[in-house]
Amino acid sequence: MELKKLIVDLSSLMSIGGFERFEREKLINLVGEHFDDAYLDKVGNQIFVKKCGKENAPRIMLDAHMDEIGMYVTEILDGGFLRVTNIGGIDTGIMQASDVIIYGNSERLFGVVASTPPHLASGSGKDLPKMDELLIDTCLTKEELESKIRIGTPVGFAPKYTEILNNKIMGKSFDDKACAACALYATANTPREELAGDVYVMLSCCEEVTGMVAPGAYALNPNYAMSIDVNLGRVPGTIKEETVELGKGPSITISAVTDRKLTKMLFDIAKEKEIPHQASVSPTHTGTNAVSIQLSREGIPTVDVGLPLASMHTYNEIISLDDTKTLSDLIVAFITDEKIAAEYGKGGLEI
Amino acid sequence: MRLCGRELLEYLCQKFGPTGFEDEVADAIIEQLGNDCDKVVKDSFGNVYALVKGESDDRVMISSHMDEVGFMITDIDSDGYIKFSNLGGIDPKVLYGKQVIIGNEKTRINGVIAAKAIHHKRREDRFTVTPIKEMYIDIGAKDADEAKEYVNIGDFGVFNSDFVFFGTDNKYAKGKAIDDRAGCCAMIEVIRKIRENNITLPFNTYFCFTVREEVGLSGARVAAERVKPSRAIILETTAIGDIAGAPAHKRVADVGNGGVISLMDRSTIYNSEFVNFTLETAKNNDVKAQVKRYVSGGNDAGHIHKSGKGVKCVAISMGTRYLHSPACVASMEDYESIRELVFAMLQNMKAEV
Numbered sequence: 037m038e039l040k041k042l043i044v045d046l047s048s049l050m051s052i053g054g055f056e057r058f059e060r061e062k063l064i065n066l067v068g069e070h071f072d073d074a075y076l077d078k079v080g081n082q083i084f085v086k087k088c089g090k091e092n093a094p095r096i097m098l099d100a101h102m103d104e105i106g107m108y109v110t111e112i113l114d115g116g117f118l119r120v121t122n123i124g125g126i127d128t129g130i131m132q133a134s135d136v137i138i139y140g141n142s143e144r145l146f147g148v149v150a151s152t153p154p155h156l157a158s159g160s161g162k163d164l165p166k167m168d169e170l171l172i173d174t175c176l177t178k179e180e181l182e183s184k185i186r187i188g189t190p191v192g193f194a195p196k197y198t199e200i201l202n203n204k205i206m207g208k209s210f211d212d213k214a215c216a217a218c219a220l221y222a223t224a225n226t227p228r229e230e231l232a233g234d235v236y237v238m239l240s241c242c243e244e245v246t247g248m249v250a251p252g253a254y255a256l257n258p259n260y261a262m263s264i265d266v267n268l269g270r271v272p273g274t275i276k277e278e279t280v281e282l283g284k285g286p287s288i289t290i291s292a293v294t295d296r297k298l299t300k301m302l303f304d305i306a307k308e309k310e311i312p313h314q315a316s317v318s319p320t321h322t323g324t325n326a327v328s329i330q331l332s333r334e335g336i337p338t339v340d341v342g343l344p345l346a347s348m349h350t351y352n353e354i355i356s357l358d359d360t361k362t363l364s365d366l367i368v369a370f371i372t373d374e375k376i377a378a379e380y381g382k383g384g385l386e387i
Numbered sequence: 388m389r390l391c392g393r394e395l396l397e398y399l400c401q402k403f404g405p406t407g408f409e410d411e412v413a414d415a416i417i418e419q420l421g422n423d424c425d426k427v428v429k430d431s432f433g434n435v436y437a438l439v440k441g442e443s444d445d446r447v448m449i450s451s452h453m454d455e456v457g458f459m460i461t462d463i464d465s466d467g468y469i470k471f472s473n474l475g476g477i478d479p480k481v482l483y484g485k486q487v488i489i490g491n492e493k494t495r496i497n498g499v500i501a502a503k504a505i506h507h508k509r510r511e512d513r514f515t516v517t518p519i520k521e522m523y524i525d526i527g528a529k530d531a532d533e534a535k536e537y538v539n540i541g542d543f544g545v546f547n548s549d550f551v552f553f554g555t556d557n558k559y560a561k562g563k564a565i566d567d568r569a570g571c572c573a574m575i576e577v578i579r580k581i582r583e584n585n586i587t588l589p590f591n592t593y594f595c596f597t598v599r600e601e602v603g604l605s606g607a608r609v610a611a612e613r614v615k616p617s618r619a620i621i622l623e624t625t626a627i628g629d630i631a632g633a634p635a636h637k638r639v640a641d642v643g644n645g646g647v648i649s650l651m652d653r654s655t656i657y658n659s660e661f662v663n664f665t666l667e668t669a670k671n672n673d674v675k676a677q678v679k680r681y682v683s684g685g686n687d688a689g690h691i692h693k694s695g696k697g698v699k700c701v702a703i704s705m706g707t708r709y710l711h712s713p714a715c716v717a718s719m720e721d722y723e724s725i726r727e728l729v730f731a732m733l734q735n736m737k738a739e740v
Contacts, residue, residue, distance in 0.1 A: 116554070117631035127505035129517055130484035133712035135549065135561070146553035148561055148714040151481050155683050156628045156637055164480070164514050171631055173708065173716060175554020175642075196549060198486055198497045200527030201537070206486070206499050272468050272523055273503040283529065346525065348504040350484040354525060 043217040047209045048195045052106030053123040056241040070224035081252035082239040094233030094381030097258035100216035101243035104209035107191040118172040124244030135194035140184040147172040193351035208351040215264040222367035232377035249325040253332035260337040260380040263326035267342025280344040283356045285312030286363040289340035397550040399568035405457025406474045406601040408543040412453040435596040445590035448616035451570025452600030458544035467528030475601030481712040486547040498526040546713035565715040570622030607687035611694035623686045625704035640706040645675025645724040647704040654689025658699040672731040
């Protein structure tokens with residue numbers, strides 16, 4: 037299993053919010069053999085299980101969300117044009133002249149988001165179009181389209197992965213499938229006798245819209261958890277304390293709403309094992325699944341970890357492959373750490 | 388390798404040829420022309436002239452431009468992010484998020500046009516276009532020193548866009564630089580048809596592959612003075628608006644209805660006899676053609692028709708959606724219509740036209 041290939045393969049899959057299971061077979065084929073079990077929970081979260089082999093072992097949850105931003109068809113127009121609505125937050129500034137794939141009834145269709153020629157543009161030219169003002173050009177006839185797609189057919193950005201300097205790579209949907217790949221990779225490559233408990237990698241659904249990790253965490257009932265999601269990379273025009281730096285390792289979130297002691301333990305482990313990492317301070321919210329997991333059942337101790345990512349929610353998100361390696365190392369350290377297992381692995385507070 | 392039709396178009400479109408940096412395109416064209424012309428020369432501007440000798444000294448010019456819209460690197464900031472300016476008219480709305488290639492004579496490097504994520508934008512800025520000045524190109528450099536190892540101020544850039552055939556019967560092409568590599572491609576294929584059919588044209592024909600159209604039509608200006616033609620055919624692309632909801636008169640033309648013949652644009656009023664001859668030739672040869680329905684744009688004819696003592700011009704354009712973007716869309720049927728129309732015109736063009 038090669039980490040970069042797994043990241044690209046996973047990120048290429050169509051898994052737009054609500055359509056996470058669209059290519060589930062491919063996902064299982066990619067990683068299934070490395071796990072003891074792979075199942076869907078009641079709401080559609082995909083769980084991969086690796087047992088440590090010990091009796092009454094702690095249950096460790098690793099969460100990364102499977103869903104990606106995308107669109108679905110709302111109207112089929114004359115001349116082979118489509119209108120769409122967004123699933124998840126998309127900056128309409130990236131839309132025009134982008135390549136899309138329409139996941140039709142039985143085939144994939146290619147399309148281009150129309151850009152308005154200057155002589156047809158209205159207004160000052162400074163306003164971005166709204167999502168329902170954009171058109172997707174399929175160069176098919178309306179009749180052909182009506183036989184190949186329907187209202188509700190998902191539309192995603194076309195994958196095009198390109199490497200840039202310093203072992204960085206750009207393309208669609210590293211949010212959050214690069215993290216999902218790291219969690220799967222770290223768990224698959226750790227010999228089961230080294231695991232501090234049974235590991236449940238949850239590829240949760242719908243994070244970008246409504247979030248379905250809460251019922252997932254409830255059903256799974258882990259002893260402790262790590263939520264892994266991308267974190268906003270530092271680029272021109274952003275504020276230092278609100279961002280993290282690509283290439284400096286994963287971020288560990290310090291927040292009033294995550295487990296303070298578990299967070300401290302993770303920092304200590306990273307230091308002890310000399311795993312590059314950086315602190316990310318989010319005082320009152322993490323913007324990730326961490327809080328939902330933390331507040332599940334009687335409260336599940338949760339630590340929030342981030343992969344630095346620039347150009348978030350575009351089809352050319354940028355990550356550092358060095359960071360994905362160190363993130364994987366940090367995940368391995370977390371799932372093999374006996375001190376954490378001893379502290380949090382028992383559960384069951386009697387009152 | 389000798390390429391034809393859609394493979395040739397894709398090959399030419401994927402070359403790196405922003406305005407002012409057309410040599411890679413010129414080399415590809417010269418390679419594809421092979422030995423099909425009586426003479427191929429390149430001037431100091433970079434214009435390429437391919438001569439097909441005919442029966443008389445009368446000179447006809449056919450012109451397409453090799454350059455594409457692109458970028459020029461204006462600065463590298465202290466963190467290694469790259470500032471740029473557009474070469475040719477590009478709507479800022481098609482820039483954000485697009486992959487690009489930056490290059491000079493020696494190097495090429497990948498990058499992406501980026502800006503701060505929507506998460507960092509103030510609420511009121513989320514619905515306005517990010518100005519080019521607030522965008523930057525990210526090549527992944529860790530600092531300015533590293534960026535400067537790969538990129539210089541004054542380097543050029545183009546979109547990095549996959550060339551895709553799609554739509555009904557896969558007869559539509561999507562990619563960068565269709566403006567105006569489609570014209571260059573048609574000229575190469577017309578020359579080949581003349582040779583393959585052993586045709587001797589009634590006049591010397593100069594196929595001119597010009598530079599710098601996108602910033603002031605200056606390549607064609609010197610090319611016309613050098614060739615001194617009596618008549619000229621300009622093969623171009625034209626922005627069209629045949630998209631859902633656009634009123635008929637603003638559609639300009641329709642994809643699939645053949646070459647678009649201009650009566651008038653912002654730089655030229657075309658010679659009416661020559662225009663009529665073009666439309667009649669299309670009709671007589673069962674080739675689709677349509678008249679441009681909107682006065683917009685301009686092309687190399689702007690300079691050519693006023694060069695020397697004046698030149699009768701006609702412009703035949705391929706109607707192209709989303710012109711000047713990484714995702715231009717055009718019909719291969721239109722491409723073929725234009726190629727056949729030019730081939731027919733050259734054989735039927737009498738001296739009095």
